[in-house]
Amino acid sequence: MRILTGTLMHETNTFNERPTTLEDFHPLIGQELFEHAFWRGNAESTGGIVETLQVEGAEVIPSVHAVAMVSGTVVDEAYEEIKRGVLAAVRAAGPLDGICFCLHGSMCAKSVLDPEGDLMSAIREEVGPRLPIVCTLDMHAKATDLLLASVNAFTVFRTAPHTDRYDCGERAAELLLRIIRRKLEVVTVAARLPLLLCGENSMTTVQPMRDLIAEVYETGREKHVLNAEYALGFPWADTPHHSVSALVCGEAAELEALTDTALRMAGRLWEKREQFRFSEETYSLDEAIDVALREAEGPVVVSDTGDNPTAGASSDLTGMLERLLQRGVDRALVAVIADPASFAACREAGSGATLELALGRRRPDSVEPFAARVEVRSVHSGLDASGHSKERCDAAVVRIGGVDVIVAERRIAVYDPAYLAQLGLRPGDYRLIAVKSGYLSPGYRAMGTRSLFALTPGQTAIELDKLRYERLTSPIYPQQLDTVWNRDEERERMLGMFKGRRK
Ligand SMILES: [Zn+2]
Known part of the structure; x- marks a missing residue:
C-alpha cells in the first residue's frame, strides 16, 4: 500500500x-x-x-x-x-x-x-x-x-x-x-x-x-x-x-x-x-496583580493574555512589566519579551553589565519602546525553546528594579518550564510570574500556586465581543448577543x- x-x-x-x-x-x-x-x-x-x-x-x-x-x-x-x-x-x-x-x-x-x-x-x-x-x-x-x-x-x-x-x-x-x-x-x-x-x-x-x-x-x-x-x-x-x-x-x-x-x-x-467562560480567574491587569500579591505562597502565574505568542501575538509588549515596576512589585518574573536588538545589546554587554535598553513596544498601536536601565544577570545561547522545537532561542535574563525579565532573540511559546531551568531560574524564587500566554500549558499550570488571566490589550485580546472585524461573517455570537442559529x-x-x- x-x-x-x-x-x-x-x-x-x-x-x-x-x-x-x-x-x-x-x-x-x-x-x-x-x-x-x-x-x-x-x-x-x-x-x-x-x-x-x-x-x-x-x-x-x-x-x-x-x-x-x-x-x-x-x-x-x-x-x-x-x-x-x-x-x-x-x-x-x-x-x-x-x-x-x-x-x-x-x-x-x-x-x-x-x-x-x-x-x-x-x-x-x-x-x-x-x-x-x-x-x-x-x-x-x-x-x-x-x-x-x-x-x-x-x-x-x-x-x-x-x-x-x-x-x-x-x-x-x-x-x-x-x-x-x-x-x-x-x-x-x-x-x-x-x-x-x-x-x-x-x-x-x-x-x-x-x-x-x-x-x-x-x-x-x-x-x-x-x-x-x-x-x-x-x-x-x-x-x-x-x-x-x-x-x-x-x-x-x-x-x-x-x-x-x-x-x-x-x-x-x-x-x-x-x-x-474563561477557564481561569480573570481580572484587569491591576486586579490580577493585587490578587497575586495577596497570596501567601507563590509563584502565582499571571497570563498576559493580549500578547500571547501561541495565538500569534508579537510577544513584545511591555505593559505588564511597566505596571509591575510602577507598583514596586519585587520578586516578579516576566517571561518572555521578544526583542532581537535588546537581546543582542545584552549579549554584547555581557553578564553583570548595566545598560540602557529600548525594550519591546509600550502599546499595541505604537512602536515606541520602553526605555529602561537594566542589569544583565545572565546571557545564554544554544537554548532549546521547547521540548519539541526545531528552533533554538537564545535569551538574556535582565533585572529592572525587583523584576527579572527574559529578553529573547525571537518569539517563543511559553510552554515548557524546562526553558526557565535552562536559564538558571527557579520558579519558587518568585511571587509572581507573568507569562506571555493565554491558557497555560500543563507544565506552567502545575508550576504556579494559582493561575490568573489578566485582560491586557494586544493582538490576542480575549474579550471577543470587543474585537473589530471587517471580513468575518456576521451576525456572530458574542459580537451580537441576539444572534440566531437556524x-x-x-x-x-x-x-x-x-x-x-x-x-
Ligand atoms: Zn489550536
Whole structure:
C-alpha cells in the first residue's frame, strides 16, 4: 500500500502585521522528513500518521513538511512555493492508495484566505475523485466548503491544551486504512454555528467542553458514523470563514443521517454558548496583580493574555512589566519579551553589565519602546525553546528594579518550564510570574500556586465581543448577543452542498 503524506501547519493571526515567510516554515522536502526526529512522539500529528502507517506495512511517501509558529498573514510566495512542492510530489509519486495530510486549518495567506481548502482541492484535481484523502486538523480549525468538498474525512485534536496531536495522526491513519481496505465512499458534513470561541474559554479540561468532547467519543461509536469531531475556529483572524463546526464523517449513502448527527452535535454546543467562560480567574491587569500579591505562597502565574505568542501575538509588549515596576512589585518574573536588538545589546554587554535598553513596544498601536536601565544577570545561547522545537532561542535574563525579565532573540511559546531551568531560574524564587500566554500549558499550570488571566490589550485580546472585524461573517455570537442559529436553514445548506456531487 502506498500513502502520500505532508504537513501544512500554521495558525494565522491576521491582527499581527508582521508577515510570515517561507523561512518561518523551515520546509522539509520529500525524504528530508525522515532525517529529522523532532516530529516523532507527541510533537505533530505527522508522527502519528507516519508511524501508524509504517507499522501497518504501508509505504509512506513524504511530500512537503512545513510548520511555522503562529504568526501574521503568510506571504503569497511562501504558500505558493509549498503548494508547488506538494503538487510536484503528488505528480511524481506514481500510483497511490491514499493520502493522509496533517493540516492546521486556520492558515491565511495574503491572497488566499483558505489555503488548506485551496491546497486540498488542487490535490483532488490531480488524483481524481476516487482516491481516499484523510486530514488531521487543529481544534482551532475552520472547516470551509472547499476543504470539505476535497477531503473525505478528518480527525481533529480533542484536547486544549493540545496534548493529543500524535493520537490525532494515529486516528487519521487508521481511518484512512479502514476506508481503503473496505473500499468505502466517504464524505464529511459540517454543521456550522455563528459562534466565536477562543482557547481561553473552551479548554477541554473544564465545562462545557469536557462534556461535549465526551459526547464526541459516543457519537463516533454510532453505527452510521465513521468519525465525529468539533472544530472551534480561531478568533484572531479576520476572514469570512471562522466559526464553530461539528464534523461528521461516514458513507456517502448515509448523507441525511450524517447531516442530522452533525446538526445534533452543533445544537448541543449552541445550547451551551453562554457557558463558555474563561477557564481561569480573570481580572484587569491591576486586579490580577493585587490578587497575586495577596497570596501567601507563590509563584502565582499571571497570563498576559493580549500578547500571547501561541495565538500569534508579537510577544513584545511591555505593559505588564511597566505596571509591575510602577507598583514596586519585587520578586516578579516576566517571561518572555521578544526583542532581537535588546537581546543582542545584552549579549554584547555581557553578564553583570548595566545598560540602557529600548525594550519591546509600550502599546499595541505604537512602536515606541520602553526605555529602561537594566542589569544583565545572565546571557545564554544554544537554548532549546521547547521540548519539541526545531528552533533554538537564545535569551538574556535582565533585572529592572525587583523584576527579572527574559529578553529573547525571537518569539517563543511559553510552554515548557524546562526553558526557565535552562536559564538558571527557579520558579519558587518568585511571587509572581507573568507569562506571555493565554491558557497555560500543563507544565506552567502545575508550576504556579494559582493561575490568573489578566485582560491586557494586544493582538490576542480575549474579550471577543470587543474585537473589530471587517471580513468575518456576521451576525456572530458574542459580537451580537441576539444572534440566531437556524437549524433548518443549516440543514438545507449542508444537503445542498452535496447535490449533484453524488454519482
Ligand atoms: Zn489550536
